[in-house]
Amino acid sequence: MSISERLQIFISHTGLNLKEFSIKSAIPYRTIQGYLADERDPGPESLTKLSAQMDMNIDWLLTSEGNMFRSSSSPTLTPDETALLEAYRAADEAGRAALLITAKAMARKP
Template sequence: MSISNRLREVIEYKGLNIKAFAELLNVPYRTLQNYLLNERDPSAEVLIKISDVLKVDLNWLMCGKGEMFCQSLEHRLTNKEKDLINHYRKMSNDTQIVFDITFKNLTEK
């Protein structure tokens, strides 16, 4: 499957038409049409914009590997990891510094 096919898949999944997709990305309609017709490959800048705006995984968009959309880090964390992050965020800056140093020393041994 080509990038143009994957772009079509994203447009369809998001329920957009070509015009709305072009406006969302701030890309000329005709340029997007050229991408979809496989007459032109999107620039790296456009691919990054698609990834940023629509949270499309770049690896999937370019190579077809992995999932269509980026999974946020929060979805990949265990409950224990989320709890640790929440506790860390509640610490004062001084306590965070001590924690960072202690954690680094613990993991280096």
């Protein structure tokens, strides 16, 4: 998985849209777009901002090693959990309701 893919997962996990993430991280919107398009990788200044402003574990961003967040109170999602969360967030209201009903039904033990 590339840095741009991990950054997309991280942004998705925060629940912020790209503009909100840009403001909160203090990294210009266009710069983040470049990272997500895999046009360039974050430099030392942006890595410092991601760590300080967003609690991102830079080792995870660069190597996939360790937890997504520096603080231990934030759990790391598995790729399947991330995919489910992204599908839920991308769905309309009816789709979200259907996903919740399905997940609850599948979680029931016989």
